[in-house]
Amino acid sequence: MIRTLHGRLGFAAATLCAALPLWAAPALDGPVEQRSLNWHAIVMFFIFVAFTLGITYWAARRTRSAKDFYAAGGGITGFQNGLAIAGDYMSAASFLGISALVMTSGFDGLIYSIGFLVGWPIITFLVAERLRNLGKYTFADVASYRLAQTPVRTFAAIGTLVVVALYLIAQMVGAGKLIQLLFGMSYSSAVMLVGVLMVLYVTFGGMLATTWVQIIKAVMLLSGATFMAAMVLSLTGFSFETMFQTAVASHPKGSAIMSPGGLVSNPVDAISLGIGLMFGTAGLPHILMRFFTVKDAKEARKSVFFATGFIGYFYILTFIIGFGAIMLVLGKPEFTETIMKDGEPVKQLIGGANMAAVHLAGAVGGDYFLGFISAVAFATILAVVSGLALSGASAVSHDLYANVFARGHTNEAKEVRVSKIATVVLGIVAIILGITFENQNVAFMVGLAFAIAASANFPVLFLSMFWKGLTTRGAVIGGTIGLVSAILMIVLGPAVWVKTLGHPAALFPYENPSLFSMPLAFFSIWLFSKLDNSTRAANEKALFLPQFIRSMTGIGAEGASRH
Amino acid sequence: MDEDLIGRIQANPKFAELVHKKTRLGWQLTIVMLTIYYGFVLLIAFSPSTLGMPLSAGSVTTLGIPLGVLVILSAFVITGIYVRRANTEFDQLNQELVQEVRS
Numbered sequence: 241m242i243r244t245l246h247g248r249l250g251f252a253a254a255t256l257c258a259a260l261p262l263w264a265a266p267a268l269d270g271p272v273e274q275r276s277l278n279w280h281a282i283v284m285f286f287i288f289v290a291f292t293l294g295i296t297y298w299a300a301r302r303t304r305s306a307k308d309f310y311a312a313g314g315g316i317t318g319f320q321n322g323l324a325i326a327g328d329y330m331s332a333a334s335f336l337g338i339s340a341l342v343m344t345s346g347f348d349g350l351i352y353s354i355g356f357l358v359g360w361p362i363i364t365f366l367v368a369e370r371l372r373n374l375g376k377y378t379f380a381d382v383a384s385y386r387l388a389q390t391p392v393r394t395f396a397a398i399g400t401l402v403v404v405a406l407y408l409i410a411q412m413v414g415a416g417k418l419i420q421l422l423f424g425m426s427y428s429s430a431v432m433l434v435g436v437l438m439v440l441y442v443t444f445g446g447m448l449a450t451t452w453v454q455i456i457k458a459v460m461l462l463s464g465a466t467f468m469a470a471m472v473l474s475l476t477g478f479s480f481e482t483m484f485q486t487a488v489a490s491h492p493k494g495s496a497i498m499s500p501g502g503l504v505s506n507p508v509d510a511i512s513l514g515i516g517l518m519f520g521t522a523g524l525p526h527i528l529m530r531f532f533t534v535k536d537a538k539e540a541r542k543s544v545f546f547a548t549g550f551i552g553y554f555y556i557l558t559f560i561i562g563f564g565a566i567m568l569v570l571g572k573p574e575f576t577e578t579i580m581k582d583g584e585p586v587k588q589l590i591g592g593a594n595m596a597a598v599h600l601a602g603a604v605g606g607d608y609f610l611g612f613i614s615a616v617a618f619a620t621i622l623a624v625v626s627g628l629a630l631s632g633a634s635a636v637s638h639d640l641y642a643n644v645f646a647r648g649h650t651n652e653a654k655e656v657r658v659s660k661i662a663t664v665v666l667g668i669v670a671i672i673l674g675i676t677f678e679n680q681n682v683a684f685m686v687g688l689a690f691a692i693a694a695s696a697n698f699p700v701l702f703l704s705m706f707w708k709g710l711t712t713r714g715a716v717i718g719g720t721i722g723l724v725s726a727i728l729m730i731v732l733g734p735a736v737w738v739k740t741l742g743h744p745a746a747l748f749p750y751e752n753p754s755l756f757s758m759p760l761a762f763f764s765i766w767l768f769s770k771l772d773n774s775t776r777a778a779n780e781k782a783l784f785l786p787q788f789i790r791s792m793t794g795i796g797a798e799g800a801s802r803h
Numbered sequence: 804m805d806e807d808l809i810g811r812i813q814a815n816p817k818f819a820e821l822v823h824k825k826t827r828l829g830w831q832l833t834i835v836m837l838t839i840y841y842g843f844v845l846l847i848a849f850s851p852s853t854l855g856m857p858l859s860a861g862s863v864t865t866l867g868i869p870l871g872v873l874v875i876l877s878a879f880v881i882t883g884i885y886v887r888r889a890n891t892e893f894d895q896l897n898q899e900l901v902q903e904v905r906s
Contacts (some may be wrong), residue, residue: 331861349869351847357875358840365829369889411838484863499855500847507848514844538890545886546878552875600833789812792822793897 258490277424278504281618285423288460288619289437293450295661296713300444303728306652307657309446310377310634311532318539322546324451325530327458328627329356329521329611330546330554332620333414334497335461338555340598343570345358346487349562353555359518360551364544367522368414368538370705370791378631379528379697380639386783388712388776389643392700397639399697399723400525405673406630406689407526408625408666412674413682415621418772422589422598422614425586431674434625439667441626442633443660447459447533450626457623465557471604472564487566497566512755519758521691523698526631537794558597565596568603575599611692629666636662684735687752691730698725708784711777712767724760729753808902808904817900825893843874 303309316324335354342349356653375381380396412431418429441449453785476482488495521527531540569575569589579713589595598617602610637659642650698720703710730736732747750756812818854867877905 273850347867347871351867354840354843354871354874357878358836360886361836362833362877362902364885365833478867480862481862484868487861494861498863499867500851507845510844510848511841518840538894541886541889545882548879548882552879555875556872668811682810786809789809789818792825793812793818793901795808795812795901 241278255626258531262759272387276321278422278611279613280420280607281609281614284608284611284615285618288456288615292449292453292456292619292622293440293454294656294717296441296449297315298447299449299452303444303446303448306377306638306656309656310529310630310638312447312451314533314535316533317540318534318542319546320451320455321530321534321539322542322550323458324454324533325527325543325547326550326554327454327461327525327620327623328530329551330458330461330620331376331411331624332418332617333761335420335465335554335558336594336597336617338558339565339600340593340595342559343565343596344593345501346491346493346562346566348497348501350555350559352498353558354516355517355547356521357552357564358514358545360548361519362518363522364541364548365704366702367528368531368540368544369794371528371701372531372534372537372540372790373794373797374787375532377529377532377638379525380635380643381713383700384643385704386780386787387704387710387715387778390647391712391716393639393643395719396697396700397635397644399636399692399700399719400639401632403523403525403697403722404628404635405669406685406692408628408632409673409677410671410682410685410689411621411625412670413630413658413677413680415618415625416674416678418621419618420593422617427678428675432671435667435671435674436620437622438625438629438670439664441622442629446656447630449531449621450630451530451531451533453619453626454623457616457619458550460612461620462554462557462594463608464601464613464616465561467609468564468601468604469560469757470555472560472567472600473569475564483560483563483567487563489737491566491570498681506750508755509750509752512750514751515692515758516687516694516752516754518694519698519754523693523696523701524690525635525693525697526627526703526751528633529627529631536797561597561600564604569596569599575603588652619802625670629663629670632666633659633662681740684740687735688727689728689752691726693758694754695726696720699758699761699765703762705787708788709768709769710765711772711774713772713774713777714765714767718763718765721764722757723762725759726753726770729757804806811904812900815900815904817834817896817903821893821896821900824896825889828885828888832885836878839874839877846870 282512302313307313338353341352356365370381371379374385378396378400383396384392394399412434415434416427416431419433420426420427423430423431441453443602445452473480473483476486488497491497493501510792529542534540551582576587577771578585578587580586589599591598598613601613637655640646641658641669642655646654666676696719699722700715704715727747729750730753733749733753734746734751737743737746737748778792806850854870856866858864858866858869
């Protein structure tokens, strides 16, 4: 995805390599020079870790049942969950990445953040309340509500694990690189630290601790970004016109930064990217899981409303921060270093263009604030990987173990134990993969995760809720076709086939597969459902009405009786 | 859910009303959001110069900036409209329905 932008923006490659490898996760690209220890950041970070471990201890004492473990007991309010969802979305890379993108290319940064945001209303209307009314812990609960448990849950669990694994690798590599830069720690110790903390939060505190880590981080990030934006605006007398004038005057591209610069020069790829972002969000397992932590559909809707507000506000802040960086950081000798790239000396920001927001933090708030922002960036990664680990572990324990292998003949305590074991295994795998992929370009992995979520998870989830005719065969075969085609199109496309594997031309011309793989999935699900004339299929269609009534009214929904 | 309850819910006019209202509002707002977003994307793709027009003579602020911010705000407002109606009107209707079919 990042690489996509690369090709399209048409800037000098050198600036871009530094500027864009970033959106949801892989914050940095290429070799990173280790820095001296940044004590302010380390102190701030350890305060955060100590605090969140305290919360984990508190949560551990309250986490007994499976409902506590997977869904924080269903006791999170809409407002809190809105913050937690926003926390899942405002990753270190979207903070550092979008502000850096604004710094190098101005207006185009805004285009990108809008793409991330507009999926949320759709999620509110189509997914949030039905999901809450039908499901218990994972989106597989909803997909398998009237379909055959074993095949559908197996499919959904595989979809979840693939998305989680790709996203985790990207986050781990991003985390390692970022920490190397910000804290001056070695790459492998940074990756191990992230893995160990993630396992601690999830195994001991479950969803309750994971949610609170997410909330604290969201509040820290929002307040830090608000402070930075306010400081930038105070320098221009709170006039946007003055801010833009100052920025245009000091930016090498001049007034070009105030209009679109070619981010979307290819309409097909642009629309495909938009579809992937919009519907991918609605198929991300760790986001969907958040709708089970609230008590009912009403709170689920409120969650998305607050989340949309926080995320929208945050993106407006990053835009101001990016312009602040143009005024205060770009081209300033104290933030610039000369590195050798392909034998040529190139001037860049110290640590790369991704460091725009971090340097700006130092410029407007001094060493301690710079430390604070660095700590927030790290905390952000921890929170996101914990959410991912929990959703991966739930797919293993709740979907595969309890409902496929044990076929329901198990108890909650065993199920929770399996999730904890799965979390530890995931943590170890994440550390190993993080270290293995250290020098690989993993930027495309987040794009792949979104494309799979949009092409495999979302169509099955959507049709299970909206289309009476869906059958098990259609869901499993069609969903698998969506999954495989999304992977194939990315592998054969420019991001992997040309840039990673070094072939001269891509077999699939577009960077973003969703425009093709998602309709293909919908079509295959429809076709194989239509071709399915088994008695099981007839039964599944007959069960649509009770499911529809429950999804609409919430009658019989999990937890409703408790309140 | 037993057959009897399902039958009563289906027969209740409030259920039809709830489904109709919720579905209609949901799809209407979905179309509004998609129109705004893809309208913006198409403008970027086919007429970037429109977005690059200065807001007023002599200003550096371009039309694209407030439009972009408006797209962000519209997502928030549209979500708000749906949540407000669903959490008051539709939930009220839903509660009445649940009480009627359970009594």
